[in-house]
Amino acid sequence: MENQVNGKMSSFITKKLLPAILKFVNTKAVKALQDGMVYALPFIIIGSIFLILSNVPVPAIATALKNSGWSAFFTQAYTTTFGILSIWAAVGIAYVYVRNEGLEALPAGLTSLSAFLMLQMLQVTTPLVGVMGKSGAGITNSAGTVVLSGAEVSNHIDKLPAALQSFLQSPVTGVINISWLSGQGMVAAIIVGILVGWAYSKMIKAGWKITLPEQVPANVANQFTAMIPSGVILIATMLIYAVIKMTLNTDMLNLIYNSLSAPMQGLSDSLVGAILIAFLVSFFWFFGVHGGLIMGGIAGAFLIPNTANNAALYQAGKLSLNNGAHIVTNEFYNNFINLTGSGITIGLVIFTLVAAKSVQFKTIGRIEFVPALFNINEPFLFGLPLVLNPFLAIPFFLTPVIIAISTYSVIYFGIVPPLNGVAAPWTTPAIISGFLIGGWKMAIWQAITLVISALVYFPFAKKYDQYLFEQEQEKARNEGLEI
Structure with a gap:
């Protein structure tokens, strides 16, 4: 009876559930999201190196770097690599979408970047706002010492x-x-990248392009080909920005962040979100x-x-849950x-090294040992198999x-600090990666x-190993009888 139930469940999953999931995963938008985000990885990893250098966890070294000015250089390098990852996403996703359609893709990526920037108000809050008042940070010198308190700034x-007061406290525009x-603009960048890739492809395929004579060099002709779809997309983007600014006095990026990004980040950063992601992998x-x-493609967004x-x-020296740090990160x-x-199968590797009796378990375990050190376990997934x-x-x-x-619990209760945002490559061996992303704890x-x-x-491994061992013994006995 139990076998029948399991068989029906397996049949339902393989014939009904998985095909629907795979159909979604293989849509043009999701493929563009998965492959387009890959273009951000080099900048995330390289930027993480600069992040570590600008925040060396050894006080003496950190002070020396700060006093020499190198800490500021490392911070700028971090800001212009890891710190602008939404740009890489906006360009990469539109690029991959159009490339997958078999079209010249770079103009679409650049159009996506322009649209992403156009949807935001080009202004920042004046630094005075953050330093004024009783709760203000005040003005500090290069050594980090407060030389004028927030209250004193307000009095002056x-x-x-x-x-003049109004001018000094007004937002800085044109920036x-x-x-x-x-990260704050990531979801908006994803949406823009997908929509631009889709619209650009549709217009090109519909013939919305300027075709020049064959004598015109290809690199010049390609730019004229992109002119109409890019122009239509950017005009539409400008109109969207204008309508939102005039009616709501905000911009599209703020709307997306408050209505979609923040709630979804909150869900992904919950215990339920962590459990769901872990289970689905x-x-x-x-x-x-x-x-x-x-899950990397979907949850990674x-x-x-x-x-x-x-x-x-972490870069600002304010990494704590009270300051809004996240527990569940990439x-x-x-x-x-x-x-x-996947499956955190190091336990199986350990079993094969110390307790396995079957030849199959021992052999696959030896093959898997080195890949497991670098977080690769396909030999177990398909060779043991786990599938x-x-x-x-x-x-x-x-x-x-x-x-x-x-892990969620030890961070939540303060036993270990939140992850510091350093993006260790996924192949970094365990313990080493732990130190890089969160220190010795x-x-x-x-x-x-x-x-x-x-x-x-x-x-469970012991039971399965015993099953394999008995099969091998039975095979050996049968072969012995045949001889």
Whole structure:
């Protein structure tokens, strides 16, 4: 009876549920999102190096770098790489969308960038607003010492003529607000990238283009080909900006952030969100579908902004949950939920090294040992296999969920600090990646998660190993009789 129920459940998932999910995952928009975000990775990783250098966790070195001025140089390098990741997303997503349609793609990427910038008010709040008043930060010197308190700043401003006070406290206009170029503008960049890619492709295929004679060089002709679709998109973008500014006195990026980005980031940054992501990675993989790729593409749209926000807080020396730091970030996903590979299968590797009896388990374990150090576990997924393996299904599903809950909890209760926004490459070995993304406490916690994996997998692996061992013994006996 139980086997019939399991069979029906498996049939429903493989015939009904997975095809629908795969149809969604393979849509043009989702493919553009997945592949387009890849273009941001070099800047995220390189920017993380500059972030570490600008915030060296050794006080003496940090002070020396600050006094020498190099800390400011590293900060600028971080700001113009990791700090503008929404730009890379806006360009990359539109580029990939149009490239996948078989068209000249770079003009679409640049059109997306222009549209993304056009949708925001080109202004920033004057620095005076943040330093004035009793709760203001005050004015500090190069050493970080407050030389004029917030109250003192207000008193001095109050003595000026009203017109001058108004001028000094008005927003600075004619500048790009860099806040929207980081994680805060990521969802808007994704939407713009997808819509621009879609509209550009549609217009080109519909023949909305200027065709020049064959004698005109291709590089010149391509730009005229892009002129009409790019022009239509940018005119429409300008009109959208104008309507929102005149009717609501805000811009599209603010609307998207407040109505969509903030709620979705909040959901992804919850315990429920962490559990759901951890479960779905293993769920997809169990049926042979690349769970890491699917969830990385979908959840990354909200987890990468969480990482960027934490990086900004870390860079400002304000990394704490009270200051708005996120618990679930892209590094939470890469370096805990997928630690040593989807399903956190290091526990299986440990079992094969110390307790396995079957030749199959031992052989696959030796093959998997080195890849596991770099968070790759395809030898286990398909060689053991873990895919559709009822013996190991429970630990494969359960281990990431346990790690997600426990890691969320140790950060939430202040046992370890929030992740600092440093984006360690996903192939960085465990413990080393923990130190990079959260310091020595996070490295210790990451080591503990490896132990948890071993404890969860061990009894199930032992049972499966015994099953394989008995099969091998039976095969050996039969072969012996035939001889």
